[in-house]
Amino acid sequence: MLSPTELGGIRRAIADAGVDGWLLYDFHGINPIAASIAGISGMVTRRYLCYIPRDGNPVAITHAIEQGPWEAWPAEWPKLVYSSWRDFEKALADVVGGKRVAMEYSPGDAVPYLDRVPAGVVELVRNSGAEVVTSADLVTRIYAVWTPENVASHQRAAEHLARIARNAMALAGERARAGRPMREFELATLIRKEFAEAKLFTDHGPNVSVGLNAANPHYEPTEENSAVINDGDIILIDLWAREADGVYADQTWMGSLGPASSENVAIWETVRGARDAAITLLRERIGSGRPVTGGEADDAARNFITERGFGKNFTHRTGHSIDSRELHGSGPNIDNLETRDVRVLLPGVAFSIEPGIYIPGQVGMRSEVNGFVADGSLLITPRNPQSDLLIV
Amino acid sequence: MLSPTELGGIRRAIADAGVDGWLLYDFHGINPIAASIAGISGMVTRRYLCYIPRDGNPVAITHAIEQGPWEAWPAEWPKLVYSSWRDFEKALADVVGGKRVAMEYSPGDAVPYLDRVPAGVVELVRNSGAEVVTSADLVTRIYAVWTPENVASHQRAAEHLARIARNAMALAGERARAGRPMREFELATLIRKEFAEAKLFTDHGPNVSVGLNAANPHYEPTEENSAVINDGDIILIDLWAREADGVYADQTWMGSLGPASSENVAIWETVRGARDAAITLLRERIGSGRPVTGGEADDAARNFITERGFGKNFTHRTGHSIDSRELHGSGPNIDNLETRDVRVLLPGVAFSIEPGIYIPGQVGMRSEVNGFVADGSLLITPRNPQSDLLIV
Numbered sequence: 001m002l003s004p005t006e007l008g009g010i011r012r013a014i015a016d017a018g019v020d021g022w023l024l025y026d027f028h029g030i031n032p033i034a035a036s037i038a039g040i041s042g043m044v045t046r047r048y049l050c051y052i053p054r055d056g057n058p059v060a061i062t063h064a065i066e067q068g069p070w071e072a073w074p075a076e077w078p079k080l081v082y083s084s085w086r087d088f089e090k091a092l093a094d095v096v097g098g099k100r101v102a103m104e105y106s107p108g109d110a111v112p113y114l115d116r117v118p119a120g121v122v123e124l125v126r127n128s129g130a131e132v133v134t135s136a137d138l139v140t141r142i143y144a145v146w147t148p149e150n151v152a153s154h155q156r157a158a159e160h161l162a163r164i165a166r167n168a169m170a171l172a173g174e175r176a177r178a179g180r181p182m183r184e185f186e187l188a189t190l191i192r193k194e195f196a197e198a199k200l201f202t203d204h205g206p207n208v209s210v211g212l213n214a215a216n217p218h219y220e221p222t223e224e225n226s227a228v229i230n231d232g233d234i235i236l237i238d239l240w241a242r243e244a245d246g247v248y249a250d251q252t253w254m255g256s257l258g259p260a261s262s263e264n265v266a267i268w269e270t271v272r273g274a275r276d277a278a279i280t281l282l283r284e285r286i287g288s289g290r291p292v293t294g295g296e297a298d299d300a301a302r303n304f305i306t307e308r309g310f311g312k313n314f315t316h317r318t319g320h321s322i323d324s325r326e327l328h329g330s331g332p333n334i335d336n337l338e339t340r341d342v343r344v345l346l347p348g349v350a351f352s353i354e355p356g357i358y359i360p361g362q363v364g365m366r367s368e369v370n371g372f373v374a375d376g377s378l379l380i381t382p383r384n385p386q387s388d389l390l391i392v
Numbered sequence: 393m394l395s396p397t398e399l400g401g402i403r404r405a406i407a408d409a410g411v412d413g414w415l416l417y418d419f420h421g422i423n424p425i426a427a428s429i430a431g432i433s434g435m436v437t438r439r440y441l442c443y444i445p446r447d448g449n450p451v452a453i454t455h456a457i458e459q460g461p462w463e464a465w466p467a468e469w470p471k472l473v474y475s476s477w478r479d480f481e482k483a484l485a486d487v488v489g490g491k492r493v494a495m496e497y498s499p500g501d502a503v504p505y506l507d508r509v510p511a512g513v514v515e516l517v518r519n520s521g522a523e524v525v526t527s528a529d530l531v532t533r534i535y536a537v538w539t540p541e542n543v544a545s546h547q548r549a550a551e552h553l554a555r556i557a558r559n560a561m562a563l564a565g566e567r568a569r570a571g572r573p574m575r576e577f578e579l580a581t582l583i584r585k586e587f588a589e590a591k592l593f594t595d596h597g598p599n600v601s602v603g604l605n606a607a608n609p610h611y612e613p614t615e616e617n618s619a620v621i622n623d624g625d626i627i628l629i630d631l632w633a634r635e636a637d638g639v640y641a642d643q644t645w646m647g648s649l650g651p652a653s654s655e656n657v658a659i660w661e662t663v664r665g666a667r668d669a670a671i672t673l674l675r676e677r678i679g680s681g682r683p684v685t686g687g688e689a690d691d692a693a694r695n696f697i698t699e700r701g702f703g704k705n706f707t708h709r710t711g712h713s714i715d716s717r718e719l720h721g722s723g724p725n726i727d728n729l730e731t732r733d734v735r736v737l738l739p740g741v742a743f744s745i746e747p748g749i750y751i752p753g754q755v756g757m758r759s760e761v762n763g764f765v766a767d768g769s770l771l772i773t774p775r776n777p778q779s780d781l782l783i784v
Contacts, residue, residue: 027504030422046730047504064707065610083707084729085502108519109512110477112419112439119524120501122511127500132511218457315456315475337476338438 001037001142002050002058004074013141014054020099021053022138023125031116033104033139033330040069047088051095061091093128101125102135110340113330114139136343144323144331145348146247151372151379153246154350157200158370158381161251164194165237166390168208169255173392176231176257184208185226187237195241203327206239211264214364217316217356233257234264234363240327248327249381250352252368255390264365267357268389270308271367274301274355275385278318278334282345282371282378289376291344294319294351295336301355302337310357319352322370345373393429393534394442394450396466405533406446412491413445414530415517423508425496425531425722432461439480443487453483485520493517494527502732505722506531528735536715536723537740538639543764543771545638546742549592550762550773553643556586557629558782560600561647565784568623568649576600577618579629587633595719598631603656606756609708609748625649626656626755632719640719641773642744644760647782656757659749660781662700663759666693666747667777670710670726674737674763674770681768683736686711686743687728693747694729702749711744714762737765 002010014022024034027047035041038050038060046063053059060079062070073079080095082088103125104116114136122132146154168191175182188208195202205220210227211234213219221227229235235257240250254268278301285292298318305314317338323329332343334351345351350373356366367386372379394402406414416426419439427433430442430452438455445451452471454462465471472487474480495517496508506528514524538546560583567574580600587594597612602619603626605611613619621627627649632642646660673692677684690710697706709730715721724735726743737743742765748758759778764771 030508047501085732105510106512107515109439109510109516112510112512115510115512116422117511118497118501118504118507119509119511119514120498120504120507123499124501340477 002039002052007052007058010052010138010142011054013138014052014102016141017102017135017137018100019054019102019133021051021096021101022135023096023101023103023130024050024052025103025117025121030118031104033116033135033143037142039072044069049092049095051101053099059095061088061095089124089128092125096125097129100131100133102138103132104139105132105134106136107134108340110342111136112339137346140331140343140346140349144321144329144350145346146324146350146372150247150324153243154249154370154372155381157242157246158249158251159383160198160200161239161241161249162253162382162384164191164198165239165251165253167194168237169235169253169390169392172229172235172255173257176229176233181228181230183226183228184210184213184221185223187229188221191237191239200241200243202239202241206237209236209364210234211236211363211365212361214366215358215360215362217358217364217366229257231257234260234365236364236366238366238368247324247350248322249370250322250327250354250368251370251382252354252366253386253390254365254367255392257392259391260389264363265389267310267359267363267365268367270305270310271355271357271365272386273308274304274314274318275353275367275369277301277304278353278355279369279371279378279380282373286345286373286378287376293344294332294334294341297334297345297353298336298341301334301353305355305357313357313359314355315358316356318355319371322350322352347373347375349373394431394444399444399450402444402530402534403446405530406444406494408533409494409527409529410492411446411494411525413443413488413493414527415488415493415495415522416442416444417495417509417513422510423496425506425508425527425535429534431464436461441484441487443493451487453480453487481516481520484517488517489521492523492525494530495524496531497524497526498528499526500732502734503528504731529738532723532735532738532741536713536721536742537738538716538742538764542639542716545635546641546762546764547773549634549638550641550643551775552590552592553631553633553641554645554774554776556583556590557631557643557645559586560629561627561645561782561784564621564627564647565649568621568625573620573622575618575620576602576605576613577615579621580613583629583631591635592633593636594631594633598629601628601756602626603628603755603757604753606758607750607752607754609750609756609758621649623649626652626757628756628758630758630760639716639742640714641762642714642719642746642760643762643774644746644748644758645778645782646757646759647784649784651783652781656755657781659702659751659755659757660759662697662702663747663749663757664778665700666696666706666710667745667759667761669693669696670745670747671761671763671770671772674765678737678765678770679768685736686724686726686733689726689737689745690728690733693726693745697747697749705749705751706747707750708748711746711763714742714744739765739767741765
């Protein structure tokens with residue numbers, strides 16, 4: 001990814017992060033972020049460093065016997081070659097001495113995905129006279145931010161998903177009323193056909209579960225093991241897909257075959273309210289230009305559910321990063337449960353918002369939309385998120 | 393590896409290391425040592441910890457949705473289950489607070505192979521009230537130490553290798569004198585046949601190089617690209633093999649087809665002298681019960697070569713660990729060049745001793761034997777190491 005044409009954008013991110021440079025370290029693939037940014041391919045068996053300063057050219061510190069992976073390194077950028085640990089440490093001190101550098105380090109392991117540099121290496125860098133801070137915002141900016149084309153493609157995919165989910169719900173209701181109820185797996189297969197017609201792609205899924213099965217958030221129907229969707233059932237559809245070169249949309253919809261019990265309506269209103277509590281916090285902060293972290297958005301949704309007595313039934317994070325390559329992306333997650341996500345939701349990042357309530361042996365419900373942080377505003381997809389339980 | 397039957401040996405190693413326990417941490421395979429010791433298989437996507445105290449039962453700290461990999465964990469050993477980072481950090485503090493714990497941490501990254509725990513995790517453990525020290529000696533004891541059966545098997549393999557190498561040298565000389573000189577690759581193929589007859593196995597190799605090619609320590613002959621071994625040539629044979637369930641022997645032998653030049657004799661005597669300087673230091677220290685590190689043995693060999701003006705031509709470490717599973721093992725390396733190997737050569741470890749001199753465009757020479765640290769003595773294999781250049 002690091003190339004003369006990309007360097008300008010990376011330097012701007014480094015300047016915005018308030019550091020002198022970004023120091024990438026890898027050894028035996030321990031830090032996949034380093035290999036990806038530095039553009040190194042294949043297994044590297046010796047330590048290397050790549051320093052990208054805010055000003056000036058990047059510098060690589062490479063081992064004498066492993067020059068092959070650096071063939072694409074531009075000739076005008078310095079590449080230091082070491083054989084001994086003394087030369088390695090001297091080169092490091094020459095390059096970063098007195099500097100404030102960002103590394104894949106997460107204080108107290110708040111975000112394990114970003115905590116990739118061994119303790120001894122951080123010590124060595126500090127002993128070289130550098131100050132080490134987290135590269136969290138750099139990784140977000142370089143890995144996770146969407147382009148305008150990504151946004152447009154995501155919006156198209158999101159509207160398809162909303163239409164397909166609503167239609168699938170309606171079909172399940174019709175078939176049950178007609179005395180020919182569908183199985184979960186059959187409906188999932190139909191949804192995949194709708195994806196194909198809309199020229200959307202997915203890695204797996206969707207997940208279609210009747211309420212009792214949805215109480216287990218890891219349940220997935222299979223051809224062999226799949227419940228019948230009967231009148232009176234609650235039904236959950238979680239579906240995700242993207243255009244050929246697009247980014248994912250990821251939604252969950254809830255329906256009821258016939259009128260829902262007041263208890264189920266209350267559960268639905270709680271997950272919907274939690275979803276909207278997170279959205280409200282995000283809109284307030286982003287709209288007023290104040291930073292907000294993924295952890296804070298998780299707290300907003302979780303507090304709403306906890307106050308209504310379902311806290312112990314909300315067993316996962318509120319949402320995950322969706323980046324330009326992955327459904328579960330490298331940007332900030334909406335999470336203060338599984339990890340302490342202290343990363344700021346910078347302009348350009350996107351994520352799911354999907355609080356859920358799971359009552360074993362009874363019912364599981366979730367509502368899921370996606371959020372994209374534009375400059376000064378929050379875009380929610382689809383255009384019309386689910387308001388009431390879909391009675392079909 | 394951690395099981396009720398193995399626990400006693402691991403506890404003794406922990407006591408000898410002067411710590412309260414061994415704290416294994418892993419996340420996404422970042423620390424392969426942890427998975428191997430704890431006996432976890434498959435990808436684990438959430439953080440886990442496994443604490444083995446000097447006294448008492450091991451304790452695992454595991455994620456609620458990843459219980460599968462812990463199926464073999466004995467029921468009588470505590471297994472704590474967490475869902476939130478708060479529970480994870482509380483369990484950690486409960487288990488290690490106030491303790492002195494060993495982790496896969498190498499101060500200043502002296503030994504990168506052992507430096508596997510992210511800086512943020514070490515911080516978190518320290519914030520939990522524990523003192524963190526390196527697990528280097530524990531890893532050596534548990535991974536790298538040979539059994540008496542390993543030693544016996546290695547010795548048998550070593551004598552086979554010495555015989556095969558001497559015979560191969562003699563054959564190359566005979567064929568050159570008879571006007572039917574061999575190619576490097578042909579001789580390597582013959583050596584592999586000899587391995588098979590002796591019921592020895594190898595992963596690849598051996599390496600057979602005439603002097604000019606041996607000047608490049610990465611040269612390996614292939615069927616398509618292989619030099620003729622002529623009268624007047626220096627020849628290097630580096631061969632390694634083991635019995636079916638044994639540990640590797642790894643040797644390098646040097647020969648001359650016809651009398652060697654005084655310059656080549658001087659180079660040979662320098663690598664032999666370096667080899668013997670390392671052996672002398674090791675014998676003195678081990679014989680008198682004083683600890684010696686791999687780095688110090690490297691210094692002894694390297695100083696001998698440097699004093700004779702060839703320091704810059706000795707471009708690799710003096711030797712590598714040979715453990716019970718791998719030719720390049722997990723124990724201390726004889727290295728103060730590539731890394732600063734501060735690990736003590738504890739009783740039971742084994743390694744190669746293989747100083748070399750490489751003069752580009754001219755000649756490369758190396759002498760290689762293996763060392764095993766017995767209680768109070770050093771065993772060198774083969775029984776009769778090479779003394780003079782083999783004139784064939």
